[in-house]
Amino acid sequence: MEVLWAADHELTARDVQEALSARDLATTTVLTVLGRLERKQLVRRTRDGRAHHYRPTASREDHVAELMNDALDGAPDRGAALARFLGSIPREERARLRDLLD
Numbered sequence: 001m002e003v004l005w006a007a008d009h010e011l012t013a014r015d016v017q018e019a020l021s022a023r024d025l026a027t028t029t030v031l032t033v034l035g036r037l038e039r040k041q042l043v044r045r046t047r048d049g050r051a052h053h054y055r056p057t058a059s060r061e062d063h064v065a066e067l068m069n070d071a072l073d074g075a076p077d078r079g080a081a082l083a084r085f086l087g088s089i090p091r092e093e094r095a096r097l098r099d100l101l102d
Contacts, residue, residue, distance in 0.1 A: 011055070
């Protein structure tokens with residue numbers, strides 16, 4: 001996902017594989033992961049001739065916000081979970097949250 005989020009255009013599986021070249025991944029491995037991400041609706045695949053192009057369905061920030069909501073939804077006491085979270089972040093970030101809420 002990091003590779004797709006960093007790109008400013010759709011990528012092929014080979015593009016993703018090249019971006020991850022330090023990990024020495026097989027093309028089939030990259031295609032398997034992209035297929036799983038597509039089934040989870042995290043990426044969208046379009047066909048261009050013989051190649052498939054992939055792009056994220058949402059921004060990194062949207063994805064993180066959804067994960068945070070999912071975590072809060074799983075908490076028996078959402079307020080307590082929020083309080084613990086706010087108590088765990090640096091003061092500057094709490095100030096930023098106050099600004100956002102205003």
